[in-house]
Amino acid sequence: MELYFLGTNAGLPTTQRNVTSVALRMLEERRCSWLFDCGEATQHQILHSPLKLNRLEKIFITHMHGDHVFGLPGLLSSRASQEGTSPLTVYGPQGLKAFLEVTLSATQSRIEFGLEIVEHSGGLIFEDKQIKVEAAALEHRIESYGYRITEKDRPGSLNMELLQEWGVRPGPEYGKLKGGESITANGRTITSGEVLGPPKRGRIVTILGDTRPTSGIHPLAEGADMLVHESTFTREFADLAQKYYHSTAEQAANAAKKAGVGELILTHFSSRYKDYEQLQPLLEEARAIFPNTQLAVEHQSYPIRSAQDREKE
Known part of the structure; x- marks a missing residue:
């Protein structure tokens, strides 16, 4: 189980970074991938990645701002053109169904695989024998959600x-x-x-949509092995972050520390930070509070390690 970032920028793409999208790869566990948000050009980013559209099982949308959904109709159309036949479910807030139905209809896109669109308002939105997904509202200019993905405990190792x-x-x-x-x-x-040894605790990953600091983050992130938190600005622009319902790196680190997570991944960077070097102040700001922090880098994998695995290192 690992995260693979396809887009890490906020609002607009730059020459260095695309807008928001991250894949949860579960090839060993489920032989599939899930996608969280689908900004413009996500499908182009996938062409330069190990991801395969026919292995895509579910898509989770955090909110309906364009930098998180404009790539969705094209990706679905391309999946159909590439003879993807397995069913696909898209989850997201109110407005998602109308957006997709109108766009796909107006462009006469033929989606011949089973496409299910599920609008939700939080709570338990998916569960099977292996995994469950819960969602909760955050604090943004429009309805925005975070997702908590919990892998159920796995059997222990054989002697x-x-x-x-x-x-x-x-x-x-x-x-x-x-x-x-x-x-x-x-x-x-x-x-x-x-x-048979004792069961192996399932891993937990939390992926947040755009948000200001809010009490809703804690139940989603508590005890997670990995937290993906937006980090649009440094503390220097805290007033701007508050105004536009975003978070600073410092605020993301405080949330991670309070929730007792294993690792923190910062993403959703303002385009004022042109390259990786200019993002270093965000990393330093967060690490001063929560040392086990990394910047999300596009086309890079981040293994989701359990507490037991982290202790071995």
Whole structure:
């Protein structure tokens, strides 16, 4: 499970950065990717990435500002043109369905795969055996949401040495034991409890839409292994951030510290910061409060590590 950034800029693209979009890659866990926001030219960014449109299972929109949705109709149309056949669900706030239906209809775009559009107002919006997604309102000029993606606990590791000692070779029996079943091998009944370690805690990643500091951030981010938080300005422009319903790097770091997250990724940078070097003050500002902070860099992967994995490093 990892994040892959396709766009990190706020409002307008620059020659260095595209507007907002980030993919959650879960190839080992689900053999698919999910997309969070889809600013203009996201599909072009995907052409320069390892992502595949036919592996795209879900899209989550945080809010309906253009720099977060203008790339969506084109991406859906391209997916259909590339013979994508698997169903796709798009989640987002009120207005998403009308935006897509009018745009796709006016352009006579033929979407022949199963497309479901789900408008929500927060709460639990998706759950299956592996994962659940919750949303909560933030504080922006329009309705804006953050998403909390929780991976459910996974089975522990098998005691390979003990299994080999008992003459159980790798094969279907391993899968049964991982699934909690008992097996019989060499006249011996082996229960999963004898050879299976404690469950591995599922990872949690929180991805926020545009927002000013607000109490709604904490329940979304509490205990998350990774928090993606907008960081449009440095503290020098705190008044501007407040006026336009955005956050500074310092405010993002304070939210991460309060929520006890594992890692903080800053994104959604003002175009006043032209290149990576000019973004360093945001990084320094955040790290002074929350040291485990990184800047989101486009076409770079960020593995989502559990607390156990981080402790091993």
